Amino acid sequence: MNVNIDDLPIRDELRGKSPYGAPQLDVPVRLNTNENPYPLPEPLVERIAERVREAARTLNRYPDRDAVELRTELAAYLTRTTGHQVGLANVWAANGSNEVLQQLLQTFAGPGRLAIGFEPSYSMHGLISRGTGTGWISGPRNDDFTIDVAAATAAIAAHRPDVVFITSPNNPTGTAVEAETVLALYEAAQAAKPSLVVVDEAYVEFSHRPSLLSLIEDRPHLVVSRTMSKAFGAAGLRLGYLAAHPAVVDAVQLVRLPYHLSAVTQATALAALEHTDTLLGYVEQLKAERDRLVTELRALGYEVTDSDANFVQFGRFTGEGGAHTVWQKILDRGVLVRDNGVPGWLRVTAGTPQENDAFLDAVRALKKEQSS
């Protein structure tokens, strides 16, 4: 029987929609999903094996439902790296920050409620909103991809969303958000509803600027979300977390699945946290490589958005086929970058020095081809 999605009784708002999907192509240099290019160091791999072996002995039992040891260590990491004191009660963890965001939307949004983000930004904010039955509003940005505070606060006042997403540094543009901007949007959101403001700091360890974590103090409607997928080089682990007022942590308990975070995940994340200093050393190398990409792309005559993340947005491609044609030409030279659908722009993730050289060689060859 030939049956496709359209023949199934799925929810109306999912009809005709596409799933999230960065192409996973088998090419020599993949710089398209903002992963950390460095495999975990061998001593950490050994430590993971040890901790997972230990966890395996009790896999007949459900894991610690509240992930107390892990949340305590995540809180210690946040306190140490930001100087802002948080503890177990402020931190919640789940399978990737995507799951954290989903739990927040399930708790604070859902059918009949609205979320807003300022686009271009992380497409999953809109997709997870849709998946939880939340209406999505695409708010504006300035031409330089900073948030247009006047337009954003006006949009919040007009739509009165239940959840406001602020991504800092922003994906795909790399733009960091000023604390004053977050505060202005927070005030607007409280005046309009009040609503939950989620600051997505997936890339903050790569930023030139400090984390916005301290803003959660005395602001119970402000949440900061984080991930071990980027700075910790552990995208395959699936571990994200949030920091907020303890009441927010209590609230997400209402929707989390029981035992959502496996004992293997908790053990692996704890092992990675023991090696924080080594992993943050790789972050320093990646920041230097990110800055090199910005400098070299600008020297080649590209427009490059200032980046506080482990990737760089470059353009502008206005010719025939626009950015997508250039994406294909770079791919033809064995390097996969990302076309996020932002007209005129592409995004490249900072890889190892060798991978970045391969990318720069590809765009140099492209420039040569265009000028001949």
Ligand SMILES: Cc1ncc(COP(=O)(O)O)c(C=O)c1O
């Ligand atoms: C801004 C932003 N937030 C969250 C995520 C999701 O990360 P995780 O792997 O923790 O689900 C990403 C992943 O690319 C991202 O770009």
